[in-house]
Amino acid sequence: MNKSSAQTKYIPKDIVSWFFLPLFLLLVVFPLLALVWNLKPDGIVRTLKDWFFWRSFKNTIIAAFAASALGSVLAVGFGYYHLFHKNTFTYKLANLMNDLPAAIPHTVAGLALLLAFGRKTCGFISNTGLAFTLFAVVLAMFFVSYPLCARTIASGVDGTDREMVDVARTLGDSPVQAYFRIVLPLMGESIFAGFVLAFSRALSEFAAVVMFGGNLPGSTQVLASYVFTKVEEGELEMAVTASVVCILLSLIIVALLSIRRRKHA
Amino acid sequence: MLKVNGIYKAYGTQEVLKSACLEIGSEIKVLIGINGCGKSTLLKIIAGIIKSDKGNVLLREKNITHLAPEERRVGYVPQHPALFGHKSVIDNIRYGMRNGLGSEELLEDLLSMLGLNDILNKKPGELSGGYKSRVSLARALAPEPEMILLDEPLSDIDAAVKETLLPEFRRVTKLMNVPVLYVTHDPAEAEQIGDTFSVMQGGRVNDIDSANHAFEIIKKDKLISV
Structure with missing residues (x-):
């Protein structure tokens, strides 16, 4: 018998x-079940009656949709460079930057956006520049979700x-x-997958959104920051309800993607 | 007349083409060579898809070396049909006619000579290998190109279908009355379709009198390399 066998x-x-x-x-399924396990009828009712919850839900959907749409447009551009201009400086830089948002802490990404589009540079738009607006939320979500879309395309x-x-x-x-x-019409599946993955990533973003968009209830608050606020306020049952809504949204997206993949298989 | 002068191409330290020269009048020239000898690279350089390091390509005495593929008026049939899957057969064939190139008369001739009239509204995915090759040829010829380049277009087709397709391919390409360069490594295919023959050896192109002669040379080459 030889050594390897x-x-x-x-x-x-x-x-x-x-x-x-x-x-x-233990590490993946149990924490999610723990959330569902702690879902209480009283918490559900109070959350569903909370105007700020619905406002943060609406903000999340609108901002994540806008961010992934913007991400898809940019990713289509990246796909063009990937196909025809792989040896250019533009492509190499864009390719390198695709890994950056995933690698840096998202508070850093939020701070970078704040410095780039905040009061100092965009003070002519408002007192805070673009910061602490719903548009800032879109940009923060875009910053962290675009690379996923670019890689998929x-x-x-x-x-x-x-x-x-x-x-x-x-x-x-x-x-x-x-x-x-020729190329793009045959890539409907990849574009859809890129959009859905970016949407899913945008939904879950917290740190960059709070740093650049803020956490202003009714204005720039999204579901992720609503959960954070409710935990801080000691409203655990409402936080749990909002968290389960987040999970359901993600599950719907994942299901959509898998149904479409099965259809095209 | 298509003239290829002193084409040199290297990928890193590997020299693929070393001063390759070629002249084709209104004939079908078959270029024969072993796999990986640089036949497809030469074809793609003539089509403008790949840039050469040195040398030039003249078509009707006009230097087209630095023209992009879309400016060369070349009919290119790749190894695999590469049909546009989202378009119907007729939209594939008409693709190159968008800018007013080609004519309805030629299109009708091509469709009837290649027997495509009954499948015009089908999608490429619904076609057999033989029909895919026919559509690929019709698509390349419909805009009336000034030269035709075929890169082993029947390599995916089984022998029985190839027997039927080769005379069709010859008849249709001859109709165009332009230089035709046909790449293959199949001796029978070369004899059936070609007017003149060249062999590619060591990155250079040499004219020879028959396809069989090319294969004797190639056999010797292979033996030496073994």
Whole structure:
């Protein structure tokens, strides 16, 4: 018996199921169940009657939709560079920056946005510049969600038959025309997936949103910051209800994505 | 007349083409060579898809070396049909005619010669391999290109269908009366479709008198490399 087969003999066959299932149940499923377990009828009623809850719900949907729409538009541009201009400085910089929002603390992202579009630079718009407005919430959500969309669209571009682009070029298309006429129409699935993933990420953003958009009830408060406020106020049952709504929203999005994927499979 | 002069192309330290030269009149020239010898690279340089490091391409005595593919009026048929999946057959074929290129008469001739009239509204996904190749050829020829480049267009097709397609491909490309460069590594295919033959060896192109001669040269090359 050689050395490697001797080593593999001592690795139990079920080792992955031994550690995966218990840890997954404990660290991923249990916390979510704990939320649902703590859902109380009184908390549900009081939350659903709270005007600020509905306002934060509306803000979340509007801002996340706008952020992911903006992200998708920019990601389509990134896809073009990914296909035709991989050796340019613009592409290399954009590609590098795609990893940055995921790597830095989101409070830092919020502070960066505050300094870029706050009172100092955009003071001519209002006393606080763009900060502490719903638009600031959109920008903060966009900043953290755009890279997901860009990466998804870049993967879609990689999956496109390059020969189709070459043929389109020989049939009179410039690179931009080939991209919009041939590549993008065949990438509906990737664009949708990118949008949905960005939307899902935007929904969950807290730190950057609070730093740049603030947490003004009825104005810039979103579901994530509503939960935070309710915990601070000692209204745990209302925080739990709002949290479950967040989870339901995410589940709906994930279900949408999987239904569409199954349809196109 | 298509003239290719001293084309040189290297990827890093690997030299793919070393002063490749080629001349094609209104004929079908078959370029034969082993896989990876640079045939497709040369074709793509002529089409403008890849840039050469040195050398030039002249079409009707006009230097087109620095023109983008969309400015060259080239009919390019790739190895896989690469049909636009979201468009119908007729929209695929008409794609290159958008800017007023080609004519309705030629289009009708192509459709009837290639037997495409009954499938015009189908999507590429509904077609067999043979029909996909026919549509790919019709799409390349409809805008009346000034040269035609075919990169092993029947490599995905089984032998029986190829037997039927080759005479059709020859008849249709001859109709255009422009330089045609056809790349293949199949000796029977080369003999059936070609008027003249060249072989690609060591990054250079040499004219030869028959397809069989090319394959003798290639066999020797392979033996030496083994």
